[in-house]
Amino acid sequence: MEPLHLHYDVNGNDFTCAGEASGKIKRTLKSLGFSPAIIRNVAIAVYEAEINMVIHAGGGVIDCTIQPDQILVVLKDTGPGIPDIEQAMQEGWSTAPENIRQLGFGAGMGLPNIKKYSDDLKIDSTVGVGTTITITVRNHP
């Protein structure tokens, strides 16, 4: 079975575009007929990660690989990196500036939500180099 690849460039300077890639991935999964629970998990996890990419890293690239048994999404940016991943994973921990919080983002629930809605979450981050987040959602038929 040949997997399905989707690639998106995320513009880091435009909030109105945030959520576009996760929305497209969601629509693709709907057309494929994945179960509502799987679609919701992928949509929410990728949306949160995409927003993080816009808020903190000035954009990046998203690569999604869809297979019947799993959906793998890799979000790669060249932003500031996460100095302390354990701390960043705590609910409510946020480094988002005030202007971002006023928009209703940056409540410190991004990474915890990604973890909650994915079966597997891998974060590779180097300060000053960038962050790569790998989200896996498994499909148990």
Add this chain to the structure above:
Amino acid sequence: MEARVTEQYYHSVRLDKKKCEGCIHCIQRCPTQAIRVRNGKAIIVAERCIDCGECIRVCPHKAKYAERDGMEELSRFSYTVALPAPSLYGQIANVKDINSLLCALRDIGFDDVFEVSAAAERISSGTKKFLKENTNFPRPVISSACPVICRLISVCFPNLIEHILPLHSPMEEAGRLAREAAMKKTGLPPEKIGVFFITPCPAKVTAIRHPMECETSNLDGALAMNDIYPALVSALKHEEAEEDLQNSGLIGVSWGMTGGEASGILSEDALAVDGIENCMKLLEEIEDEKLHDISFIELNACSGGCVGGVLTAENPFIAKARLQHLRKYLPVAMNRASAEETRTVLTAEKLPEPVPALRLADNLEDAMKKMNRLNALLETFPRLDCGTCGAPTCRALAEDIVRGYTTEQDCIFRIKEELEGAGLGKAAEDLIPPPFRKKKE
């Protein structure tokens, strides 16, 4: 393409083939991409159509219409009751009060009238009770009143079906109450009584003929507001009416416009949205769990709510202003149903069922193969969404191709490429329409 038009899904929105000129206004306006143009005529794809009536609004040739009942249907019954949607009250200028309008409605050929707004008040109190007693029900709870929204959820957002308020719509509840009252008054059996909804939209016609909330509708038919409008205007008397036919208050009447239903549950965390595009955006947000602290959502497919329905006679903004004026002198509500009555009778028999119209194939592997091909095709299309192929977007054409309904030759750029391949490059450049010609340096 024809194979997709099945009898499984009844629709009141229809095409008059004789009037259709085969233009692309409707295909680009349709919110669910349910229309294609083939051989010079539009085709409505039954499983995708949600009866919103946007194509009726936009068709310059009046080729789209809504199937509905005429006054002659009334003769099938011994006793008839008209059920006006509250949006009717805003249709006519210089109406002294709602009662004079109800008397006029009865006088055009009915034996009695029963206000749908009276049933709406019951639904308002039932909704309030439901929200209070069912804290585990998925939030936000989505109103079940607009049949276009219910159908939209079935087709495009099936995982939100569990959010739909499991109560009857005011129309069905009114149908039941009106028939009961008529049976008591006349002693006639139920089948001798004709209960007719006065509808602002085609979706309610569909909802009666093919209900989503029950097996058989409590209504016998639907008459369009704009059909009865002339008769209603002539029947309107300006002296004091001798009878009082009114049985609803401000809460019920307000259901005719956006915000009426949401304000009727008297809660601050209720939201009202109108316009099909806005509703779709909001449903996406609910799906992605982006909406917090909202317990109830009223969604109206038409701008302005039911006053914006495609079968109304008046501009929705004027109709709304008139409703706001007419409701001013009404009591807040006239609903006298007991708590027990509210609980037991309002529960819907069933919920809308998911419609798998968006799925590319029945199984995941076939769907993935088709999606890979679809994406590859899309890369080769110009992505101008010009509509000349008869599909609303290049993506929709690619989807039709992988579903086996048509071929790449529908794309005008493919024809150009073929001409170029045949050494007719210069001719091809001149043959395609001006918007697609390469700019001459």
